[in-house]
Amino acid sequence: MHIVCPLSGSANLVLRETIEVKALIKLYSRWGGFDISSEFLDLETINFYHCLDSDLKFFHPLVTGSESFYQELQKFKWYYMDDKEEYDYACNFITSEDRVLEVGCGKGAFSQKIKTSNYTGLEFSSKAIEIASHANINVLNQIVEDYCVSNSDSYDIVCSFQVLEHVSNPKSFIESCLKCLKKGGLLIISVPSDDSFIGSLKNNILNMPPHHVTHWSDKALQYVANCFCLKLIDIHHEKLADIHRRLYARELVIKSLDNLFKNNQNYSLVDISTNYQVKLKISQVIASFISAGLTDDRIKPIGHSVTVVYQK
Secondary structure, X not given: OOOOXXXXXXXXXXXXXXXXXXXXXXXXXXXXXXXXXXXXXXXXXXXXXXXXXXXXXXXXXXXXOOXXXXXXXXXXXXXXXXXXXXXXXXXXXXXXXXXXXXXXXXXXXXXXXXXXXXXXXXXXXXXXXXXXXXXXXXXXXXXXXXXXXHOOOOEEEEEEEOOHHHOOOHHHHHHHHHHHEEEEEXXXXXXXXXXXXXXXOOOOHHHOOOOOOEEEOHHHHHHHHHHOOOEEEEEEEEEOOHHHHHHHHHHHHHHHHHHHOOOOOOOOOOXXXXXXXXXXXHHHHHHHHHHHOOOOOOOOOEXXXXXXXXXX
């Protein structure tokens, strides 16, 4: 099978890891208490690749979650947050005159943050659309690849928050977003940062299929600008959020233990070994003390998300 990067189309790849699907199923069950085995059909393994040309990391096959999978996730109140740091940052680029399209808008919370009322959201989750309609937010059940056909060069701002990492064809997704955008308009995209602490977290199930299928570094985001002939306006990293302080501290302790005992293993996203479980229990205790002191912005590392602004 000829495997290429879904962004660059390059076959200049490095296989980083082969993950057993049964391990993913076990981790999801342990974390969320629900069965995701139907999402993978008859797959036994999934590979994790790194494209040396685009710097994108991606899973193959690119197994994306079904609507029923996302309905399970929406049972967690934090899944569609009304307030995000990237929302506040993106608002700096939007005026009251702008026509705004948000792709993968969830329940449309971002529309309540911006000055303009000329807003359209695209979303595939029927439950999220229902919530948005009750709030009189204009959200359509349509994918951007279809929407762009009759809405080319229509928007001053096209934005997408925490969506790109979920889609199986990021190149088509970005092309379609740009088709909706007027010349000189801005494309604002927010994704989990692979350059932050989450890039090295083990067993971080929400950063793996069928939830996330691509991992984005700053270099990969810069590649997007070159690939699509865009002007890169800014790459903005949020500071470590309070909700992630303990997770970051836990990872810091685990890495310190590995270095102390010279137990630096090869790169891996999944580790269900007894040895790792022991380190995890130790780190959780120590992390509770470290995280309590991570309140000063001057010592906080970069956080979960990065937001990039491109101009067409």
